[in-house]
Every structure is written in structure tokens, then in C-alpha cells.
Amino acid sequence: MPGWLEVVVRGVLFLFVLFLTTKILGKKQLSELSFFEYVSGITIGSIAAEVMMGLENNIWHGIIGVAIFAVLPFFVEILSLHSKTVRDVVEGKGTVLIKDGKILEDNLKKEKYTTDELLQLLRGRDVFKVDEVEYAVLEADGKLSVLLKKDNRPLTRKDLDLPSINEKEPHTIVMDGEIFDEKLASAGKNRAWLKQELDKQNVTIENVFLGQVDASGQLTIDLYDDKIEVPTPQDKPLLLANMKKCQADLELFALATESEKAKRLYAANAKKLQESMDVLSPHLKG
Amino acid sequence: MTVGADIKQCLATIKSIEAGLSSLAINTNAEDEQQLYHEQMMVIEEIKQDLMKRIGEVEREEEQYKGF
The missing domain is CATH 3.30.240.20 (bsu07140 like domains)
Structure with a gap:
């Protein structure tokens, strides 16, 4: 077999093998959340590349190598599912970098992060002032999770005492x-x-x-x-607009009519419509 | 426009609101929302009844407003 054909065959074969491996290992492998996944991800890739291009290498050795780095992490995953200790060792624990709004310099040093790197991570989370952070954890995968101080968190419906709306997915x-x-x-x-x-x-x-x-x-x-x-x-905005129009009309009628009874009737209905509008408007807007 | 026509126009809008709420109630999947639309539809229905009664009175008092 000529060399170029060998490369083609090996390339296709290893693409297939890698595809299968990642399929079996699942999404967790792709996320590279823990040390094990990170290392096995790199190694599997390197083995595949090495065997594909280095024609003097045995294909089967390559496949065995890939299999080891697929099977071992797989079993470690299963073990760590059951035991917190294994989990802590294998996947690592997060390190608290900011607590009560104060930077923990010792932990920063332990993780070998410089102040610049901490600031960079914070900026990645749209935080430019350390003062805004209440609590921050450096996760096992090197990402920074940030809890902002209550004052700096985005406003929610709850903050505004708006009635809760449960919106389902589209x-x-x-x-x-x-x-x-x-x-x-x-x-x-x-x-x-x-x-x-x-x-x-x-x-x-x-x-x-x-x-x-x-x-x-x-x-x-x-x-x-x-x-x-x-x-x-436009159904919802139109409905709301119609309600507003009607409400205004009713109030107008209440002012215009001379009959006392009719005045009361209009006023009562205008009020009813207003209340109904208040209830509906959170649902009809947007 | 006469008073009678004004009220009738308002009644028409009320009817369209009722219909709009009804169609929203049918189309939505969320049950609590469905219930909300239904409840508000009842309120609108009451307003509609009141308005219709008032139209009846106006038509009785002033013959010239009669008719749709």
C-alpha cells in the first residue's frame, strides 16, 4: 500500500475510533470539567495523530492506547459517581478566591494565580471592580464562578414585587x-x-x-x-391597547352622562376594567 | 358621533377584547395562564352585560339612537 493511501485509511479509521470513543464517554468528556477528562482528551488526540502520520507505528497499538484512555477514565467516572472522596481526588475541588468581598491571598498563591489573572477572570465574568464581588470560586476546570453582591446583581421581577410569571420554553x-x-x-x-x-x-x-x-x-x-x-x-399588544381605549371611554362616559345611575355604572365598570388590565398587563406585554 | 353610537362602539371593542382573551386562553399551553385569561374574560363579560343594559336604556329614552 502506498504511503498516502495508508494515511487516508488510518485517518478515516481513527476519525471513526475517536468519534465512537467520544460518543461512549458522552458529553462530560467534551466539557473537560475535570483533570481526568482534560488529560485523556489531550492524550487520545495525540495518540491518534501520532499513529495516523507516523506510518511505522502499528495501528493496533494506537487503538489500544486510545482504548486505555477511554476505558480508564470511564471507570474512574463510575467510581467517582459513587464516592465523594474519589471525586475530590480525581476531579478536584474548587478554591475560594474571594470571600465576604475580600480576596484570599493565600488561596490565590496556592493556585499560583497572579492578581492580573484573577482580574482577567473577573473581567471575563463582566466584573471590573473587585468591590462588586461577594464570593468567587475557582472551579476545578479553571473557570471562575462569581456571586455578586446583592446590590450589583441584575434586577429581577422579584425585586420589583411583580407577580411571578412562569414562562414555558418555545x-x-x-x-x-x-x-x-x-x-x-x-x-x-x-x-x-x-x-x-x-x-x-x-x-x-x-x-x-x-x-x-x-x-x-x-x-x-x-x-x-x-x-x-x-x-x-400583535395580538397581545393590540388587546392591551383595546382595553386601555375602552377603559378611557368608560371614564369619559361616566363624566359625560347626566344620569346618576349611569354614572355609577360606568365608573364601576371602568374600575373593573382597570383592575383586569393590571392583572393582565404583565402577560400581555412582550 | 352621538352618545349612543359611542357606547355601541365601546361595546364592540369590549366584545373584541373578550374574543381576544378567549383565543389567548385557547392558544396558550400554560394552565395558570389559561385560567387567568378565563377569569378576566368573565370580568369583561360582566362589563359587556352592563353596557348592553345601558344601551337598552339609552335607546328607550332616546328613540333616535335606536338600531344597530
């Missing part, structure tokens, strides 16, 4: 003009509904590149033809 029901019935079903819709919605927006299914349904059943689409302007769903 479903992608059309990709590349192809309808996914399974997704459609899990969104609680069917093809007839989709057709109706598309007709409403005056587009054909062939023109839809991507279509998503949100939890409230609104369809948003992206078209192949980018010249066509797709209207954003």
Missing part, C-alpha cells in the same frame, strides 16, 4: 421549510393551525426558514426571502 416547529410534527404536537398545535397562522401572515410554508411557537401560542417566523417584512405578533 418550540421550534419549522426548520428549513420542513414541519416537525413531533414538536408541533408538544406545543399542543397541529398542521391545520400552522397553515391558518401562515395564511394570516400571508406566507407559504416553503418560504419559512425557521418557525417557533412560544408558550402562549404565538408563532414567530423567519423567511428565506429577507425582503419580506414579517410582522411581529
